[in-house]
Amino acid sequence: MYSFTEENYLKTIFYLSIGAKEGVSTNALADSTNTRAASVSDMLKRLAEKGLINYQKYRGVTLTEEGERLALLVIRKHRLWEVFLAEKLQFGWDEVHVIAEELEHIRSERLIEKLDAFLGYPKFDPHGDPIPNAAGEMPRFIYRKLSEIVEGTTVVMTGVSEHSPAFLQHLDKAGLTLGCQLKVNEISDFDKSVSVLIDNVRTLFVSHEVAKNLLVK
Amino acid sequence: MYSFTEENYLKTIFYLSIGAKEGVSTNALADSTNTRAASVSDMLKRLAEKGLINYQKYRGVTLTEEGERLALLVIRKHRLWEVFLAEKLQFGWDEVHVIAEELEHIRSERLIEKLDAFLGYPKFDPHGDPIPNAAGEMPRFIYRKLSEIVEGTTVVMTGVSEHSPAFLQHLDKAGLTLGCQLKVNEISDFDKSVSVLIDNVRTLFVSHEVAKNLLVK
DNA sequence: TAAAAAATTTAGATTAATCTAAAAAAATTA
DNA sequence: TAATTTTTTTAGATTAATCTAAATTTTTTA
Ligand SMILES: [Mn+2]
Ligand SMILES: [Mn+2]
Ligand SMILES: [Mn+2]
Ligand SMILES: [Mn+2]
Numbered sequence: 001m002y003s004f005t006e007e008n009y010l011k012t013i014f015y016l017s018i019g020a021k022e023g024v025s026t027n028a029l030a031d032s033t034n035t036r037a038a039s040v041s042d043m044l045k046r047l048a049e050k051g052l053i054n055y056q057k058y059r060g061v062t063l064t065e066e067g068e069r070l071a072l073l074v075i076r077k078h079r080l081w082e083v084f085l086a087e088k089l090q091f092g093w094d095e096v097h098v099i100a101e102e103l104e105h106i107r108s109e110r111l112i113e114k115l116d117a118f119l120g121y122p123k124f125d126p127h128g129d130p131i132p133n134a135a136g137e138m139p140r141f142i143y144r145k146l147s148e149i150v151e152g153t154t155v156v157m158t159g160v161s162e163h164s165p166a167f168l169q170h171l172d173k174a175g176l177t178l179g180c181q182l183k184v185n186e187i188s189d190f191d192k193s194v195s196v197l198i199d200n201v202r203t204l205f206v207s208h209e210v211a212k213n214l215l216v217k
Numbered sequence: 218m219y220s221f222t223e224e225n226y227l228k229t230i231f232y233l234s235i236g237a238k239e240g241v242s243t244n245a246l247a248d249s250t251n252t253r254a255a256s257v258s259d260m261l262k263r264l265a266e267k268g269l270i271n272y273q274k275y276r277g278v279t280l281t282e283e284g285e286r287l288a289l290l291v292i293r294k295h296r297l298w299e300v301f302l303a304e305k306l307q308f309g310w311d312e313v314h315v316i317a318e319e320l321e322h323i324r325s326e327r328l329i330e331k332l333d334a335f336l337g338y339p340k341f342d343p344h345g346d347p348i349p350n351a352a353g354e355m356p357r358f359i360y361r362k363l364s365e366i367v368e369g370t371t372v373v374m375t376g377v378s379e380h381s382p383a384f385l386q387h388l389d390k391a392g393l394t395l396g397c398q399l400k401v402n403e404i405s406d407f408d409k410s411v412s413v414l415i416d417n418v419r420t421l422f423v424s425h426e427v428a429k430n431l432l433v434k
Numbered sequence: 435t436a437a438a439a440a441a442t443t444t445a446g447a448t449t450a451a452t453c454t455a456a457a458a459a460a461a462t463t464a
Numbered sequence: 465t466a467a468t469t470t471t472t473t474t475a476g477a478t479t480a481a482t483c484t485a486a487a488t489t490t491t492t493t494a
Contacts, residue, residue, distance in 0.1 A: 005481065026442055039482050041443050046480085058442060058489060089331040099325050106319045114306040222451065243472055256452050258473050263450085275459060275472060 002050075004105045007074050008033065009043055010052060013063055014071035023060030069136035076132040077112050078104035079125035084115060086126040093126040094168035109134075127168075128159025128178050128215065146182065146194060147211035154183040159215035167213060174204060182216060219267075221322045224291050225250065226260055227269060228321075230280055231288035240277025286353035293349040295321035296342035297332050303343040304336065310343040311385035326351075344385075345376025345395050345432065363399065363411060364428035371400040376432035384430065391421060399433060 002010075012032045016024040026044070030037045048055035052067035063071060081103040082096040091099070113134065116122075124130055132138035143158050157180050160167070171177070175198065183197040192208035206214070219227075229249045233241040243261070247254045265272035269284035280288060298320040299313040308316070330351060333339075341347055349355035360375050374397050377385070388394070392415070400414040409425035423431070 003480075027440095035481090036483065037442060038444080038484080042481075045443095085328075089328070089335055091327075091331065095327075099323070099328055102323045102325075103320075106316070108316050108319075110308075110312075111302075111306070111316055114308065118306055220450075244470095252451090253453065254472060255454080255474080259451075262473095 001107065002070065005043070006047065006050075006052075007070070007105055009047060010063065010067055010071040011074050011078075013053065013061060014068065014075070017062060023054070023062045025060045029061075072132040072136035072138055073134075074104050075138070076134070076136070077106070079129060079131045080112060080115050080119065080122070082125045082127075083119050083122045083131075087119065092168070092172070094165040094172070096126055097163055097165075124159075126178075127163055128157075141217075143215035143217050145212055146184075146196075146206065146214040146216050147192070147208055149182075149184045149194075149216060151184050151187055154181060155216035156181055157214060158217045160213055161215055162213040167210075170210065174206070174210075175202075176204075176206075176214070182214075218324065219287065222260070223264065223267075223269075224287070224322055226264060227280065227284055227288040228291050228295075230270065230278060231285065231292070234279060240271070240279045242277045246278075289349040289353040289355055290351075291321050292355070293351070293353070294323070294329050296346060296348045297329060297336065297339070299342045299344075300336050300339045300348075301332060309385070309389070311382040311389070313343055314380060314382075341376075343395075344380055345374075358434075360432035360434050362429055363401070363413075363423065363431040363433050364409070364425055366401045366411075366433065368401050368404055371398060372433035373398055374431060375434045377430055378432055379430040384427075387427070391423070391427075393421075393423075393431070399431075 009029070012029060013024050016028050016032060026037050026040045029040045029044075033040070044053065044055050044061055047053045047067070048061075051064055052070065053061045053063055055061045078100045081100040085091040085096040085099055086093055116134075122131060130139050130141060141158075144155075145161070146155070146157075149155055157176060157178055159178070160171070181199050183200070185195040185197055185203065187194050192211075194206045194208070194211045195203060196206055197203050226246070229246060230241050233245050233249060243254050243257045246257045246261075250257070261270065261272050261278055264270045264284070265278075268281055269287065270278045270280055272278045295317045298317040302308040302313040302316055303310055333351075339348060347356050347358060358375075361372075362378070363372070363374075366372055374393060374395055376395070377388070398416050400417070402412040402414055402420065404411050409428075411423045411425070411428045412420060413423055414420050
């Protein structure tokens with residue numbers, strides 16, 4: 001059994017590793033976990049001893065196979081609880097993350113498998129992120145950002161790359177929800193803002209800042 | 218915010234206080250929490266400083282009003298989660314307790330109020346125990362034990378005073394569930410076992426040991 | 435490439451929660 | 465009531481997770 005803290009480190013290392021070719025740095029971890037570099041160094045020693053990370057002093061870390069499996073199981077729990085909170089308890093997608101941060105550490109395999117069944121084996125969480133399976137495997141979808149779509153193209157909103165409540169609430173106000181159809185009418189030369197036709201009904205201007213964080217396919 | 222450990226102490230003091238006229242003893246707490254008396258002494262000092270218990274050295278403890286309110290809020294969460302596990306996830310009543318021991322510490326008032334609504338504001342948990350309200354108030358029902366019912370009387374099974382999986386599984390095998398009607402046919406002079414007519418259909422012999430732990434009204 | 439800057443680790447503390455062993459207080463018994 | 469036993473508290477350690485300050489290593493810059 002691993003502590004909440006250890007589980008959180010694994011998860012953080014997993015996320016910081018995405019798309020990185022080097023190991024994750026001590027400072028990056030200190031930032032993400034709101035601790036000091038010295039505390040991170042300490043913890044890395046312990047995680048390395050337990051065989052969950054590959055660690056050489058001053059070099060940065062990567063997860064071992066076992067470490068990644070565990071990280072993905074925590075992420076699985078996190079995302080399944082987010083689905084539960086959003087679909088069954090009617091929480092907004094801007095509210096589910098903080099609560100799931102606690103629920104993800106509940107240790108019962110049976111619980112999570114039954115929850116999965118109760119939710120109808122969802123494949124994605126409320127933010128469009130894929131849910132790893134019980135073996136700790138997760139499909140990797142490669143979506144484009146709305147900001148990269150050329151004029152005239154029609155796409156579907158499949159996810160967000162920014163999960164802050166402020167951003168999600170902004171999308172709520174704009175009426176942008178997962179699954180909606182977006183036709184890119186025009187991209188402004190001036191500020192790169194995007195004029196999109198939503199579900200063939202109404203037109204909306206989306207700032208470049210927002211467009212960068214909208215994932216589409 | 219209180220730690221899991223502190224919350225567990227409050228809950229344990231609450232349970233050990235029921236029906237006691239003296240304060241709860243250090244040793245009783247050490248037994249219930251699987252720690253040593255020295256550790257309990259330590260913790261009691263801290264809880265007293267925080268105004269959650271009334272504590273004088275060598276005297277034993279009682280909860281303050283605030284301590285009792287907090288204990289009941291933890292119990293509220295525990296019991297609501299038990300209902301969720303049993304009713305929504307199809308866990309047996311012998312399985313829900315251990316999982317609820319973890320879930321009861323999730324800190325989100327909104328979560329628990331939404332869970333309550335989702336479950337249809339249940340008044341009792343899967344073991345027949347009443348669920349405290351959001352203010353930390355709990356109705357106290359006084360039920361009798363099946364072992365105290367006189368021959369010829371018909372009663373309804375409303376709860377259990379023993380919550381071990383072994384006991385609950387035993388009741389499952391015997392087909393004894395909450396709400397079933399029990400007519401006491403005869404009490405054996407020899408071993409105090411009770412012959413009961415269940416739901417007017419079949420007769421069952423219940424040992425005194427079991428009868429003592431069945432609550433009825 | 436040597437000096438300066440940045441990143442990382444080590445040293446030494448701190449805090450919550452626990453422990454064992456010893457001391458002290460309360461309760462029981464003779 | 466005095467001696468004995470039981471209960472409880474204190475003293476002093478330990479462990480996980482954290483911190484600040486200092487030392488060390490790596491990276492960048494001049
Ligand atoms: Mn999340
Ligand atoms: Mn999510
Ligand atoms: Mn329970
Ligand atoms: Mn219960």
